[in-house]
Amino acid sequence: MTDENPPRAASDLAGGHTVRRYDEELAKLRAIILEMGEHVVGQARSAVMALVDRDDSQAYRVLDREPQIDYLSLDADEEVFRVIARRQPTAVDLRIVLALSKIASDAERAGDKAKIVAEQALELKKLSGDSDYLRDDLRAALGRLEDAACSMFERSIRAVVNFDVALSLAIFEDEPRLSDASTEVRHLLGEDDQKGLSQRQVVCLLTCAHGLVRIGNHASNIAEQVIYVALGQDVRYRNREILIETLHHQGY
Amino acid sequence: MSTVVEVMEKTTGAMSSAELAGEQHSRATVGDFTVADARMACREVEVWYGPKKAINGVSLDIGKNEVLSMIGPSGCGKSTFLRCLNRMNDTIDGCRVTGSILLDGQDIYDKSLDPVPLRARVGMVFQKPNPFPKSIYENVAYGPKIHGLTNNRAELDALVESSLRKAGLWDEVKDRLDQAGTGLSGGQQQRLCIARTIAVSPEVILMDEPCSALDPIATAIVEELIDELRSQYSIAIVTHSMQQAARVSQRTAYFHLGDLIEIGETNDIFTSPKHRLTEDYITGRFG
Numbered sequence: 001m002t003d004e005n006p007p008r009a010a011s012d013l014a015g016g017h018t019v020r021r022y023d024e025e026l027a028k029l030r031a032i033i034l035e036m037g038e039h040v041v042g043q044a045r046s047a048v049m050a051l052v053d054r055d056d057s058q059a060y061r062v063l064d065r066e067p068q069i070d071y072l073s074l075d076a077d078e079e080v081f082r083v084i085a086r087r088q089p090t091a092v093d094l095r096i097v098l099a100l101s102k103i104a105s106d107a108e109r110a111g112d113k114a115k116i117v118a119e120q121a122l123e124l125k126k127l128s129g130d131s132d133y134l135r136d137d138l139r140a141a142l143g144r145l146e147d148a149a150c151s152m153f154e155r156s157i158r159a160v161v162n163f164d165v166a167l168s169l170a171i172f173e174d175e176p177r178l179s180d181a182s183t184e185v186r187h188l189l190g191e192d193d194q195k196g197l198s199q200r201q202v203v204c205l206l207t208c209a210h211g212l213v214r215i216g217n218h219a220s221n222i223a224e225q226v227i228y229v230a231l232g233q234d235v236r237y238r239n240r241e242i243l244i245e246t247l248h249h250q251g252y
Numbered sequence: 253m254s255t256v257v258e259v260m261e262k263t264t265g266a267m268s269s270a271e272l273a274g275e276q277h278s279r280a281t282v283g284d285f286t287v288a289d290a291r292m293a294c295r296e297v298e299v300w301y302g303p304k305k306a307i308n309g310v311s312l313d314i315g316k317n318e319v320l321s322m323i324g325p326s327g328c329g330k331s332t333f334l335r336c337l338n339r340m341n342d343t344i345d346g347c348r349v350t351g352s353i354l355l356d357g358q359d360i361y362d363k364s365l366d367p368v369p370l371r372a373r374v375g376m377v378f379q380k381p382n383p384f385p386k387s388i389y390e391n392v393a394y395g396p397k398i399h400g401l402t403n404n405r406a407e408l409d410a411l412v413e414s415s416l417r418k419a420g421l422w423d424e425v426k427d428r429l430d431q432a433g434t435g436l437s438g439g440q441q442q443r444l445c446i447a448r449t450i451a452v453s454p455e456v457i458l459m460d461e462p463c464s465a466l467d468p469i470a471t472a473i474v475e476e477l478i479d480e481l482r483s484q485y486s487i488a489i490v491t492h493s494m495q496q497a498a499r500v501s502q503r504t505a506y507f508h509l510g511d512l513i514e515i516g517e518t519n520d521i522f523t524s525p526k527h528r529l530t531e532d533y534i535t536g537r538f539g
Contacts, residue, residue: 005282005526005527005528005529006528008528008531016532016537017535017536017537018536018537018538019536022536088495089535090494090498090522090523090534090535091521091522091523091524091525091530091531091534091535092531092535093535094522094523095523095524232523232524233524
């Protein structure tokens with residue numbers, strides 16, 4: 001875009017309609033997504049805490065709160081239908097509505113993964129009794145995986161607030177950290193000296209690690225949608241290294 | 253880029269055209285305004301109403317078998333531009349057109365070209381249905397008669413029927429061809445006007461908000477008709493309905509204050525327009 005054709009500020013992408021009610025409807029949809037995102041991050045952190053601290057009550061709280069995310073997902077769908085039916089969105093508005101709909105789906109599925117981690121925490125507690133099933137190095141590796149996944153998801157939701165391309169780019173750049181942490185956990189669980197764990201315990205821990213990785217993947221999906229809204233480019237399935245380089249080249 | 257052809261040599265007052273042009277530079281159009289198989293090619297078209305410039309150096313092609321929609325806020329010049337395409341602006345006192353507009357390579361503003369047969373080749377359908385106060389049959393037969401397109405009554409009957417069929421009206425009126433065209437519903441009247449346009453074998457059909465006076469059902473029928481007509485004609489449509497532009501056209505041109513701001517594939521314009529003004533307009537942020 002040139003001086004005669006200035007880009008709209010990212011923070012202003014959803015606003016400025018002549019019909020102000022339209023702005024309010026888009027803001028409401030986005031607020032639902034942001035609330036979902038906050039819940040997901042909270043749920044994921046609580047679920048991992050339940051896992052590493054062997055805290056039943058924390059795990060049950062995650063299970064109890066999980067339906068909130070589902071209900072918000074239904075609210076988001078309803079708002080998407082309403083906006084499409086009433087406003088027939090085009091251009092950036094259409095991209096926002098489509099993207100927020102997909103982001104709601106990603107957030108809902110990420111919430112499911114947190115629930116799975118909590119369920120596995122309860123299962124491990126049942127299998128292990130009072131004995132500590134996590135060696136220090138495994139505990140630390142799981143902590144790194146949780147940190148990578150949750151920090152990616154947290155930032156992806158922050159990126160939605162202002163459709164922030166730079167923040168989305170940072171999430172893409174963080175993907176190797178998630179991958180490395182996941183690999184580390186899997187290696188530790190595969191080592192001979194983890195023999196103290198039963199096969200069922202190992203499966204439970206692998207399921208938890210997989211759930212955390214998936215939360216990070218959902219964060220990446222959300223970041224892709226943010227870029228779709230802000231730049232009008234569908235970057236799904238693109239080579240990540242080339243995408244990162246291209247975005248840097250564009251000044252992000 | 254082409255020779256400037258002045259259609260109406262009128263005095264524009266104390267200020268010269270050059271001085272006026274110097275005050276208002278045309279903006280660069282975003283998007284490729286050319287097509288591979290152009291039926292009409294417009295280059296650097298300017299339209300002046302006395303000293304006031306209404307169209308500011310617009311260049312675009314209208315392809316064969318395509319519907320080009322022209323959108324923009326009121327006063328942006330889209331209807332003025334449309335009316336240049338069959339020299340309807342000739343009838344406005346003080347209006348002059350510069351630049352070049354070619355129909356199949358022929359300059360339609362060439363001084364030797366008669367605008368009457370041109371308007372048969374480039375037909376027009378208006379905002380408000382305007383059937384002649386004659387029978388349905390005569391409404392369609394009138395053009396072919398004055399242009400001498402048929403040799404006898406049988407040929408004329410066949411042409412009337414084929415035109416009404418193409419306009420999707422035949423089955424509704426075949427038993428009452430002698431009744432007044434003005435007695436039809438609004439949607440039927442508009443399709444009668446389209447049949448009247450088709451009857452003189454145009455190459456291009458211009459439509460100036462053809463559905464703005466119609467209800468949604470009649471609008472849907474006319475839109476379906478536009479899609480069918482595309483296989484035989486080039487169509488340029490001015491519309492205030494963004495949804496209509498999105499539904500019926502393959503390419504869309506956005507006008508703003510006499511400039512062609514952006515032109516491109518309709519899918520692209522309505523999902524990822526490149527110009528901020530286009531986006532503001534189609535998303536309802538304009539003004």
